[in-house]
Amino acid sequence: MFSRITGSLKRIGFNNSEQSHNKTSEKQRHVESDEESSPSCKKSNCRPERHAYSRPYFLRLSSEEEMLSRDFRERPVIVSNEPSLIPLGAGYAECINGGKSEMNEDEAAVGAFHLPTHPNGLVDAVRNIDMIDVQYFGIFDGHAGAGAALMAADQLINHLQEKLVAIQDDLFLRLPRESTASCFDDSKSKYININIDILVTGALESAFCDFDEHIAREKNMFNITGGCAAIVVLVMMDRVYVAHAGDCRAVAYIGNDNVIMAREFTPMTDSERIQAVANLKPDLTYSFFSDNYFLKPLSKKDLGTQVYCRLPHRRGWYYKEVTEEDLSKPSLVAGQGKFARLMGTIGVTRGFGDHNLVMPGTSLQVKPFLTPVPEVRVLPLSDRQVQENDILVVGCDGLWDLLTNEEIGASVKASLEQTSREKLLGQDRFNTMHPT
Structure with a gap:
């Protein structure tokens, strides 16, 4: 099953860019209501940082390259030095904002794990596959500090894996029997219409909410600055799941179709x-x-x-x-x-963190109107003719502010075609130099 997905989705492009602005902050005027915002607390380092600042591990940047990536005058595009660390041959690129912060507050994470068929020694004749492979991709668009985004990149996958493990037996029970868009009526339950997509959607929603509560708890012990929008992609069971809480966007380009998998949540749209x-x-x-x-x-x-x-x-x-x-x-x-x-106060309405955010000049808490609950959309691959150059592009708002969906799709596909031509030319030269 997954050999076809791996072959068909050679590229899941992640682009992360911010539009250049000279304003103090386009998304948020951030005011902390607790002691960590006071000058005395900052001077005495009342709380340690939850995570040391770094760029995504899969970029494999040297210290010199990381310093170069902070130059908002040049704004270089940074790509991975070891692309093999990113699952499914996906691509990634990032670029710091135009000077709104000293360092890039956005983070990203990738991962892969599997759900075994019978972890408790259970054997069921209807289960006909050994495991469910899960490929994980996440982008976390930070604001007013990188603390929440850093923690999301490090910890969210753990919450998600826990939620998927809790439902893995239910997933396996439904896989052999479930046809497209069908529902499984479990004889042990009075509930119907609980199919695979609903189960995975519930796992994603629960993981997002639990992680946001995790941040709230740890803010009592650590300094976790700001908040972040979040968008996560799961590739599993011949499907692509996109969970989105923030102002990011995701578009699948399959053949001549542009399929919107996530659209920005803003104060207007929410x-x-x-x-x-x-x-x-x-x-x-x-x-x-x-x-x-x-x-x-x-x-x-x-x-x-x-x-x-x-x-x-x-x-x-x-x-x-x-x-x-x-x-x-x-x-x-x-x-x-x-x-x-x-x-x-703030230009986003969904995401993680911002637990101490108040309206400037007041004690009004903003957090009750923010939510970590994501919108989840599903793209079934089994009923589509997915080709080598079909892609999914996921990016922060800065990317989509500058280019249209069509321009981004055309640009990424043109880049992939150029790469393919260069590989073919390289192979032709090798065959010429080393004839059989």
Whole structure:
């Protein structure tokens, strides 16, 4: 099964780039509410760093190369010195932002493990494969420090492996019997419609949430700065799973089709969920913010006029007459596109960390409106004619801000074709020099 996947997905391209800005921070104005933000605590090193700063291990950078990678004036593109360390022949490249931070706050991780058929000595005649191979890829887009991203790159895979091990017997029971999109009715359970994709989705969601709680616990002992968006790819059982919590994106280019596997979560695109939280728990904002969402920022001249508005727990827009209360209470979400902000503070709404983030000048906690719960999408490979040059590109927001989906797909495929031609030319020269 996996020989075909390995042969078909020669490249899963990971691109990580940040758009150059001179602003203090495009994603977040970060304020810590606990003692670690105080100057005295910083001077005395109250808490040790959870992880020493480094670039992803699979890059195999020398100390000189790592220093070069921090030059935001040149912004060199860094690739792995040992590509064989990345599973499935995938490619990776990174580039530091345009000067928003001294070092690259983004991190990445890769890994591979397998789930054995009968770890407890169980034997079942319907189980006809020895193990499930799992290939793991992750990108963690850090902000306001690299602490959360470093910890995610090191620890998230452990949480995920634990969740998959817990359901491995259920996966094996369903594999031989399950046809495409079919569901398995376990005789020991009253629950139906629990198929492989739902089980793996649950494992990913649970792993993300457990890891975020892991950060919250360890912040009591360690200095874990900032937060990070997260996007994870699993290749297993003839499927590709993409779990996404943040403002990254993933696109699969299969034949002439561009399949969106993850789209950015921003205060605008995630506003329905944020409104619902504020409406159900108004004490979280001390009634300072409104849970209404107006299509445009309001000013005094809008008083008494009709403006498009969306109420909590609704999807549609309607005309609402602007009142004094609407003007006195700002919306939780304000701004448009890349400039949209949650509580005027942060430009992302999902991810890890940010447990001590407060709205500047207040004690209002932002974290209750942030969530680590990912959106999970599945790409079955068994019903597609996957070819050698079909790819999946996963990247942070900076990449997709600069290029369209079509431009990125065309660029990566052109690079792969060039590499293939160079390999063929090299083989032809070898055959000429060493005829059989």
